Amino acid sequence: MLQESSGVLDGGLSIPRLDRIDWSAPWLVPYSSRGSRWCDRVQADPADYVRMLARQAGDAGYVTGEGRPLSFIEQSELPHSVAYEAHIAQTGGVPTRRNLHDFFNALVWFTYPGVKATLNARQARAIDRSGVGAARGAERDFLTLFDENALLFVCSDPSLGAALKAFEWRRLFLDERTAWGERCEVRVFGHALLEKLISPYKACTGHAWIVAAPPEYFAWADERRQAWLDRTVAASLEHSVLDAGRYAPLPVLGVPGFWPANVDPLFYDDPQVFRAGRRRPR
Numbered sequence: 203m204l205q206e207s208s209g210v211l212d213g214g215l216s217i218p219r220l221d222r223i224d225w226s227a228p229w230l231v232p233y234s235s236r237g238s239r240w241c242d243r244v245q246a247d248p249a250d251y252v253r254m255l256a257r258q259a260g261d262a263g264y265v266t267g268e269g270r271p272l273s274f275i276e277q278s279e280l281p282h283s284v285a286y287e288a289h290i291a292q293t294g295g296v297p298t299r300r301n302l303h304d305f306f307n308a309l310v311w312f313t314y315p316g317v318k319a320t321l322n323a324r325q326a327r328a329i330d331r332s333g334v335g336a337a338r339g340a341e342r343d344f345l346t347l348f349d350e351n352a353l354l355f356v357c358s359d360p361s362l363g364a365a366l367k368a369f370e371w372r373r374l375f376l377d378e379r380t381a382w383g384e385r386c387e388v389r390v391f392g393h394a395l396l397e398k399l400i401s402p403y404k405a406c407t408g409h410a411w412i413v414a415a416p417p418e419y420f421a422w423a424d425e426r427r428q429a430w431l432d433r434t435v436a437a438s439l440e441h442s443v444l445d446a447g448r449y450a451p452l453p454v455l456g457v458p459g460f461w462p463a464n465v466d467p468l469f470y471d472d473p474q475v476f477r478a479g480r481r482r483p484r
Contacts, residue, residue, distance in 0.1 A: 267323025270294035291326030316436035353408035369479030
């Protein structure tokens with residue numbers, strides 16, 4: 203019997219809303235080459251979608267955090283008694299539904315394989331220690347939030363990261379506007395956040411993880427930046443104490459170059475979106 207996901211059978215039907223993806227959107231540009239090819243393949247042969255992902259993962263030689271070859275399987279192949287994250291760690295197979303959420307999840311696996319493998323390995327170890335209960339616990343909550351909603355705020359100037367953490371929106375987005383692309387940038391990582399941004403709205407906010415980069419980073423080609431980020435962020439997640447206080451909320455459409463309306467300084471005069479900080483000094 204075929205399982206249902208978001209109103210679409212896991213059999214051979216195409217993924218709904220694929221035609222709504224605007225690959226020219228700035229937050230999707232790092233994913234656009236592979237993602238647009240996948241869209242074409244899905245539309246040409248919907249039944250082959252998950253097998254295509256498995257073949258391409260095998261050809262790329264990606265592995266999980268446990269060293270198993272990465273693959274993709276139909277959601278219906280996930281045993282009912284096994285947790286999603288544990289299954290990936292144990293077998294290398296990522297259960298995949300035919301919806302935008304899992305489409306973007308696969309796309310992030312191919313773009314940041316090291317980060318995704320590290321997130322999964324830590325999730326699996328947490329499950330081994332504590333099992334699967336009604337609540338995930340602090341560590342698994344942190345990892346899930348990163349996986350679903352993280353932004354990578356990459357900067358070579360520590361003062362810009364400080365402005366972000368201090369909720370100094372006008373300084374970050376207006377006074378330092380020329381810094382964007384030269385001393386800082388944002389990359390959307392979370393696959394749930396990518397799905398939300400199919401229909402962008404002003405209050406759409408991600409959890410920014412600040413990544414300190416060397417000044418020469420901003421002169422590198424995109425492929426080199428992406429590979430460096432994958433290694434660097436994976437290492438930071440592997441060895442860091444996972445403190446949710448390290449996240450900084452960041453309204454995505456406030457990023458210079460991400461949304462036409464933010465060229466007007468009045469765009470940021472919206473206290474419902476660009477809120478004053480509420481954090482206490484640590």
